Amino acid sequence: MTTNAIEVAILGLGRVGTSVGLALERYNARKNAKQKFQVVGFDPRPGVAPAAEKMGALQHTVRNAYDAVAGKDVVFIAMPYAEVEMTFREIADGLREDAVVLDASSLKTPSLEWRAKLLPAHAHLVGVTPVVNPRYLFDGLDDTEHAAVDFFDEGFMLVMPDPRAAKAAVELATDFSSLLGATPHFLDPDEQDGLIAA
Template sequence: MTIRMTIIGLGRIGLSIGLALKDNPHQIMRIGNDADPQIEQKALKMGALDEAIHNLHTATADADIVILAVPMDEVRETLTTIAPNLKPGAVILDTSPLKTLVTRWAKDLLPAERYLVSFSPSLNPECLYPLVPGSETPRPDLFKGGVFVITSPPHTHSDALKLASDLAVLLGGQPYFADPYEADGLMAAVHGLPQLSAVALLTAITRQPGWREARKLAGQAFVEATEPITHLDDHTHLGESILLNRENLLRLLDNYIATLQEMRDYLETEDRESLAAFLKEAIQARTIWWQQRQKGDWETTPPPEIPSSGQFFARLFGLGGKPIKKE
């Protein structure tokens, strides 16, 4: 038996999923599709795919699992394109950061017995620093030690959720189930707000007359603080993903602005004691978080058990899928 998995979008996430499953004992046929045929051929040479199919309709027609790893502003269009071709029981795993809206799109666009599950990964802590060589390249352990935020529309087949959970473990991460609204708020805090902060910081500095000289001195602090701007979620319509999650981001921006104002007040009044306490609290919070992040030590419960091959295939049979027998 072979599970046909089609990965749409061969960027860092899509390629890393393919690489992580390359030597997996489970029998998965990895099909790849990207808007750029040269990227498809590169993915084949890397060993991230078993086959590249450039026609999106053909690539998804017989897929048991479809991984959507496209920019946020291409998700709806991609769902619209592939929806008529999906066979009953197909599971779409969407890696984009927004949950509620994509869930709504899936409800409107997907035929019955086709299931969308949001499947957004956090990364291996070794890959979080932009200054580390190779941290930005696709790699099979990209998801090791991270979590996959898993959400789905109401009444999604339980086997589709278990399939997503099993795949998260196969990729080296742990499943984290969340309500779509909760997940959007969490992603806005740790993903969207850092991006907006980086944009604001970069704009505030580069618009100053002194930037011509300051740019020569910009070092590690500047690189790390502005790096999130290189990971915007849109390909063509910049800012679309920010607008789509605007309610959460407006609330967070108000809180962020209030915090900046608090620091400004300490500076203006030369309140050394309050400023020192403020900085100490922030340093302690980050230190604790980073230690936990490196260890992946979030819960006292044991890590999920890696599913057997039979269990993984059984999810698709429960959904009505019919994996193809190897010849």
């Protein structure tokens, strides 16, 4: 028997964000699913969100980031790194109590600094970096059309919680990663940023 649906907003609907939606829809289709996910998406680029919706990654789309996150349990940010700080500004007032923000941007240390300045104390930030399915790892494609339901399968999700994040939020992040098909693995944000910069 399922419980109330978990409401998810995906901000950024390139390959990663759209693949998150597809993986959640795959989970929704399981007969033994312990919960259901309701997924809304936003992307500022013309035509991208409708394309992700047409692929079946979302239940619906919205016109701005604030409306996407309002009242949602989980916010998955897959925006380009240069847009993450502005995204934090745009969503801050819409985050509900105990919302879990999963930040998949490439660098985590700056995100932690922006979180301290911009996001409300009642929300929880957990940095995540997908190390995707080996079959996709080196193909160099990042567009919506190449999203895949198995994009995270047999891969890892590097998990880097903000020190202020509640234990329940961190557990949600690891469970969420597993539902996508990835194995969660904890890493220090500075170590992750060093690997990205290398």
